[in-house]
Amino acid sequence: MPQENTHVELSGRHEVLDEVEPLSARKLANAALDSFFTAGYGGTTTRHISEQAGMSTGSLYSSFRSKEEILFLLARLGHESALRALREAAGQSPPAASRVRGMIYEFTIWHARNHRIARVSQYQLAALTPQHHAIIAGLRHEIEAVLQTEVEAGVAQGEFDIDDIKGFVLAALSLGIDVARWFSPEGRLTPEALATSYADLAMRMLRPTNH
Amino acid sequence: MPQENTHVELSGRHEVLDEVEPLSARKLANAALDSFFTAGYGGTTTRHISEQAGMSTGSLYSSFRSKEEILFLLARLGHESALRALREAAGQSPPAASRVRGMIYEFTIWHARNHRIARVSQYQLAALTPQHHAIIAGLRHEIEAVLQTEVEAGVAQGEFDIDDIKGFVLAALSLGIDVARWFSPEGRLTPEALATSYADLAMRMLRPTNH
DNA sequence: GTCTATAGGAAGATAGAC
DNA sequence: GTCTATCTTCCTATAGAC
Structure with missing residues (x-):
């Protein structure tokens, strides 16, 4: 018989990437997460990440090396x-x-x-x-x-x-x-x-x- | 206290890829397994697979499409x-x-x-x-x-x-x-x-x- | 920080000789 | 069935204008 859950909710729920700043980096991180998740790291291109974030490929390299x-x-x-x-x-x-x-x-x-x-x-x-x-x-x-x-x-x-x-x-x-x-x-x-x-x-x- | 293992060994141990034929395909499969394991599918090139199998890149395509x-x-x-x-x-x-x-x-x-x-x-x-x-x-x-x-x-x-x-x-x-x-x-x-x-x-x- | 353009190389797959 | 050579496409990352 399952026990009841006696624990309490400990903190407000939040998205893990919410803390990423500035906005451009957060958009890129979110787009990369999408693509890494569905296609894997090797199957993901920087072009696709940038595109999904609404930016050009070159701009990615202002936020990430x-x-x-x-x-x-x-x-x-x-x-x-x-x-x-x-x-x-x-x-x-x-x-x-x-x-x-x-x-x-x-x-x-x-x-x-x-x-x-x-x-x-x-x-x-x-x-x-x-x-x-x-x-x-x-x-x-x-x-x-x-x-x-x-x-x-x-x-x-x-x-x-x-x-x-x-x-x-x-x-x-x-x-x-x-x-x-x-x-x-x-x-x-x-x-x-x-x-x-x-x-x-x-x-x-x-x-x-x-x- | 852990129970004893009362099961018996059911069959001779063998490598999973042993059944792949012919030899060239088995070599390629083994090389691909190595590389997929360490670098992932997307991080693996057909050139690398062929090289590790001791063949040219083109020859891979006689065994696999x-x-x-x-x-x-x-x-x-x-x-x-x-x-x-x-x-x-x-x-x-x-x-x-x-x-x-x-x-x-x-x-x-x-x-x-x-x-x-x-x-x-x-x-x-x-x-x-x-x-x-x-x-x-x-x-x-x-x-x-x-x-x-x-x-x-x-x-x-x-x-x-x-x-x-x-x-x-x-x-x-x-x-x-x-x-x-x-x-x-x-x-x-x-x-x-x-x-x-x-x-x-x-x-x-x-x-x-x-x- | 964003863009366009491109460098410079490497990718998957094919062609055709042997 | 293996090789060499190559087609065509796509890749990461950089350069330089705005």
């Missing part, structure tokens, strides 16, 4: 936004079980609501320069650490029964991230229903054994 | 191989619990051992023609149906306690597929350890509630 720099911006903002969602859920009051449950819920719902930038952030990383890739890798480690800390707290307080903490953390984040691969707003599942389902399944993984 | 046709071959063989692994595990003897456990184990270990072709198969699909994409989509539906059938059998026999069967099937396959995104043979986890961990977690999702 290269096509790769736009991808880096998207990947960085995507990862920072997902990390923020996870941290906000981790800041909720005890018990650990409801904190962890809220983290899985928020992480999953973030990937459904932001599935376009999430998919680009997760699956186009091979095109980044080594320097940029290292920065994104740092954010990924932070995401893992935030969840692991809360799970360890729950185990220490006897709320969870699990030996393989790293395996659970890996699996729980994996579930959320993989949403970006297949989720479509036109599908049968809402972000809320999906997040509830996955939060339930994650808590089933953690609950004490039955004998 | 286009670059996209190579990707389709890889995606088709990848999906067919994963589906075969799942079907073989589904053919094991009752109870349903050990059949389902074996399916998660085999599906996960397949994605770890074959993470290169799995990653190309899962994440480069946007480059396929609509016709080819539809064929792959059919294989994906088969994969989902095979697991769902076994889970439903387990629920009918009272071995599992889960309301949201579709949610579980989605999550369990998602765990296995996402392995292809991050798995590296150089990492700390072996395919066997990972598959055991995920099979354990999946059975935890299915076991009766504790009150």
Whole structure:
């Protein structure tokens, strides 16, 4: 039987790219996101990005030094936004079980609501320069650490029964991230229903054994 | 406490591309897999594929009509191989619990051992023609149906306690597929350890509630 | 910061000899 | 079935006027 969602909405919803300034850069970033999402980084041309942003090809290079720099911006903002969602859920009051449950819920719902930038952030990383890739890798480690800390707290307080903490953390984040691969707003599942389902399944993984 | 793996090794291990004939096509397919894996479909040139296969650019077109046709071959063989692994595990003897456990184990270990072709198969699909994409989509539906059938059998026999069967099937396959995104043979986890961990977690999702 | 124009090269695919 | 040579198109990025 699914548990109820006791978590509260933590912040006003906003588009991840809203903070990009100035307007021309935001238009280009949005157009690039569209195209990277549907055609991939390699399948996207700077001409097409500029065109969709209502500009000439040359003008793109006043806002960005290269096509790769736009991808880096998207990947960085995507990862920072997902990390923020996870941290906000981790800041909720005890018990650990409801904190962890809220983290899985928020992480999953973030990937459904932001599935376009999430998919680009997760699956186009091979095109980044080594320097940029290292920065994104740092954010990924932070995401893992935030969840692991809360799970360890729950185990220490006897709320969870699990030996393989790293395996659970890996699996729980994996579930959320993989949403970006297949989720479509036109599908049968809402972000809320999906997040509830996955939060339930994650808590089933953690609950004490039955004998 | 992790359960022991009671499943048996079902078939001799083989490389997915071993069945590609003739040799020139197999060499090209292997070179394309390498490059699609590291650079993506859009970041790969037919010149590079041919060069890595030890041939001229023109010769590629005696084996394949286009670059996209190579990707389709890889995606088709990848999906067919994963589906075969799942079907073989589904053919094991009752109870349903050990059949389902074996399916998660085999599906996960397949994605770890074959993470290169799995990653190309899962994440480069946007480059396929609509016709080819539809064929792959059919294989994906088969994969989902095979697991769902076994889970439903387990629920009918009272071995599992889960309301949201579709949610579980989605999550369990998602765990296995996402392995292809991050798995590296150089990492700390072996395919066997990972598959055991995920099979354990999946059975935890299915076991009766504790009150 | 935007435009037009273009540099300079590389892309996918084909032709025709052997 | 492989090669060399090439067609045609398209690419990222820059130059320089306004």
